[in-house]
Amino acid sequence: MAVKTTFSAQEFREILSYYNLGEYQGFTPISHGSVQTNFFLQTTQGRFVFRYYENRSIGSVLFESHLIQYLKGQQYPCPALLLNRQGEAVGIYREKPYIIFEFIEGQHLEYPDEMQKRQFIQEVAQLQNITRDYQPVNKDDRWNYDIDCGRKLARQAAQRIDTTNAREKLAWFEHTLSQLQLPASLPRGICHCDFHFSNILFKDGNFAALIDFDDANYTFLTYDLATLINPFIPAFDWDSWSDFKPGDNIFDFSAARETVLEYNSYRPLSPDEKQYLFDVFKLSIMFDCVWYFERGNVSDFFEKRKIDALNNLGRDAFYQEIFG
Structure with missing residues (x-):
């Protein structure tokens, strides 16, 4: 259960006293999520979601609250924020x-059907359409996924782990980052950056809402698209990659090609975005490497094997497989 901080009924009564959300009736811990603490709150006016940010600064949470208010103003399908009597979306409790949040009915589908996948891809594209010209508040309080951010987080991970393997992996990581081509012409905006199935709601078979913007940040607009495509065969995964030998053919672009085609129909990619999708995709792999920095030996590990395969394929061949 992903509850790191416990609350009593009296504490929730105290918190709700600052809102016009009715009388407290009960609460239930939410097991989904592994970072922040979440509860369902039941009052005489209905059901709500209480999120307690365990490891985020007030600036980071303000980034999220302003973003969600902007998205709701654009009729984007995500949960609304409930303001307190002072008109504020973010409260402070125990520092x-x-x-x-508004509670939205729906189901989390680990295996959506093809129609549901297309609906989801459309909403991802619309998120980037809406936020391309959005000016984020407290932008610097978020990890904005780019080369500098990746380098900083990898150095922190290597220092925390403090092993020879971690230091050597950092050297590989920094060298790989230096090979990426991400020109200033690539448009930036808001990407969600966490499309785990528990963050997507469907109701009656249709897309209902995208939730949990805890990892959203200001980055390359194609970053979310990069996380949606998987040009590798299904059998090649984090727990099975070692079954393959270096040089084995592990590519299957059919699903990735369909995803990009669907996305492009709602947000047409610029020539530069097409040309450098290869590099943004590699950047997304590098951030996976950051999150799992302790996993694997520097000589051969999951993310390295993926990067090596992409380097052997090359940017031009990748482009032809996706767009040709």
Whole structure:
């Protein structure tokens, strides 16, 4: 259960006293999520979601609250924020920020069908359409996924782990980052950056909402698209990659090609975005490497094998497989 901080009924009564959300009736911990603490709150006016930010600064949470208010103003399907009597979306309790969200009915589908996948891809493209010209608040309080951010986080991970393997992996990581081509002409905006199935809601078979913008940040607009495509065969994964030998053919672009085609129909990619999708995709792999920095020996590990395969394929061949 992903509850790191416990709350009593009396504490929730105290928090709700600052809102016009009815009388407290009960709460239930939410097991989904592994970072922040979440509860369902039941009042005489209905059901709400209480999120307590365990490891986010007030600036980071303000980034999220302003973004969600902007998205709701654009009729984007995501949960609304409930304001307190002072008109504020972010509260502080025990020196940590929290937000109370609208509750949206729906189901989390680990295996959506083809129609549901297309609906989801459309909403991802619309998120980038809406936020391309959005000016984020407290942008620097978020990890904005680019080369500098990746380098900083990898150095922190290597220092924390403090082993020879971690230091050597950092050297590989920094060299690989230096090979990426990400020109200033690539448009930036807001990407969600966490499309785990528990963050996507469907109702009656149709897309209902995208939730949990805890990892959203200001980055290359194609970053979300890069995380949606998987040009590798299904059998090649984090727990099975070692079954393959270096040089084995591990590519299957059919699903990736369909995803990009669907996305492009709602947000047409610029020539530069097409040309450098190869590099943004590699950047997304590098951030996976950051999150799992302790995993694998520097000589051969999952993310390195993926990068090596892409380097052997090359940017031009990748482009032809996706767009040709």
